[in-house]
Amino acid sequence: MKIRRASAWTLSAVLVGLLSIGASSPAIAAEPEPDSLQLAVLEGDQWIPLDADGFRAATLHLESSSPDDAGNRNSRLIGWNQSFGCDVLNNENDVFATYWFPWDGRVNGVRLKCGNGSWGYKHIRERHESQWQATLDSARAHGWNSAAFGVNSWDDLMSGTTSAVVADPGLGLTHIAVSNKWCTKAMFGLWDTNYKRIVYDFGVETVWASDSDKLITSFPSNRKVC
Template sequence: MKTRSPLLASATAALALCIGVSGAQASEIPTSTVTSPTTYIVGPTGETLRLPKGDGRTTSDADVAELSTLTPLLLDPVDVFNCNVRKNSNHTVKNYTAKAFGSFTGGTVALKCETAEDGWIRIKRQHADQWQYKLDRVAGTGTWDDLMGFAVKEALSHPGTIANGGQGKLCFSTPIELHRGTTVVKFNPTVIISMNNRKVITAYPSNRQQCHG
């Protein structure tokens, strides 16, 4: 279970939610005091996901010396098989909770395997290298879909910006930070969903928020 890390208890700046297509104010992530060489992903409210070394799994228990509670990667073997082998486009990889906007009532939005046009397969084919590059910039541990999954969750549930993308689509973005030691990489992932089908179409780690009506 992902929890707010005690290492981030000194965070004082709250996220200023900016909902709409214009008049957006810059959103600031609470200042972190993380100095450990471990890789952390930090969301706009200070929620963190720790990426431990070596074991290829993730935990949010940021302040324990020995990892005791581990959660699996975004894709478990069933997901890998359904997306990569069976090409089961309707298989749900992960469910997220999205904030309401306009006629969109919010609630559950699914990331499915889908195809080259939508979902996890599209994200993998078009943007996996970009997600991995963010981790590589901090010499980070973990995998690209660790980072992507956390960023999508934070953008949908704690958006800094939501905008109407036309054709039944909504664009979500929020500030995300990667920490490793004293190195910090900041970016604003872009997540596009279908309002009618309640699914993630794509997600990529843009440096600046790109949601415009």
């Protein structure tokens, strides 16, 4: 069952400082200047830039990872306490982040939990970390200063974009009653503020439970619908 878009107040209530910039202009053969790229989300035929502070607030902000025996730091921002509780103690319900889903006159919490191989952070890490890392690498290769948006690792990008998708799920929001799931997707892009164009874009598909508060999965996807 397709669900109509959430009301316009939703995105502004959860992601602060949005500014409509209109449809992208024809591409211009010039390299983006440093710090000229703004992360944006596609709303209809308009690219809406995401406020850096609002996006940064939705990244994981977990404890810094500890060096391994060789002195290298893990690419994901899971500190020792989170890693021990999730990976050793298998505390499936440990919460890493909370996103806000407006539905039926309420704003409902959708929580990224430790999970297992079928849902949550463990599932995303095991099945989709490489996709998120490749997306982040591509965005940086196009000139994006990801640190300005609080994105220092693949799971920061995952968490920030997931928050935006859940907050404003759009016309593609689908309820899959047989499996008690919500599913939707959104397009994100890097808006060149100097040349008024999108230089790189990627889709994100997100699924969460309709009978509990858990996030099931979120991953880069080229599919048009769930």
